[in-house]
Amino acid sequence: MISEGWRAAIGSVGASAFCWGVAGGVHLGLEMHSRARGGNSWGLPEGGGWYEFAWFAGFIVTIYSAPGLLRRTAWWPSLSLSFGTGIGIITVLTLGQGTRYWVAVAVMAAVGIASPVANRLWGRHHPI
Structure with a gap:
């Protein structure tokens, strides 16, 4: 059994x-890559490999750990998601100030605020 701190x-x-990977994706933008079989895919342009790795690895870790953070009787573990979005907000605003950056900041702030609220309203009543 893993402790709440870990x-x-x-x-x-x-x-x-x-959120750091999303910030890099917002900054670099997505571009379409053509495949040999005629299909297309979207990805970050050349030089965005670390952002793309962080994007996908962070997504997998966050999705895996989110139920254990939100469905607890203790409220403070849900703040770790808010902390991560705070790091993302700082990174996005460091990289630029355009409209797409502010949209990303608004979405990250909404998720950061929603995680403790979700724990309070739903998670404490349905603990794991």
């Missing part, structure tokens, strides 16, 4: 990595 630390790292 669970919150893992959630913080995952959410921070995910």
Whole structure:
């Protein structure tokens, strides 16, 4: 059984990595890549490999740890998701100030605010 402290630390790292990768994706923008078989795919342009890795690895860690953070009787582990979105907000605003950056900041702030609220309204009544 993993302690709440470790669970919150893992959630913080995952959410921070995910939001850092999203910030890089917002900054670099997505571009279409053509495949040999005629299909197309979207990805970050050349030089965005670390952002893309952080995006996907952080997503997997965050999705894996989110139920354990939100469905607890203790409220403080859900703040690790808020911490990760705070790191993402700082990164996005460091990279630029355009409209797309402010949209990303608004979405990250909404998620950061929603995680403790979700724990308070739903998670405490349905603990794991």
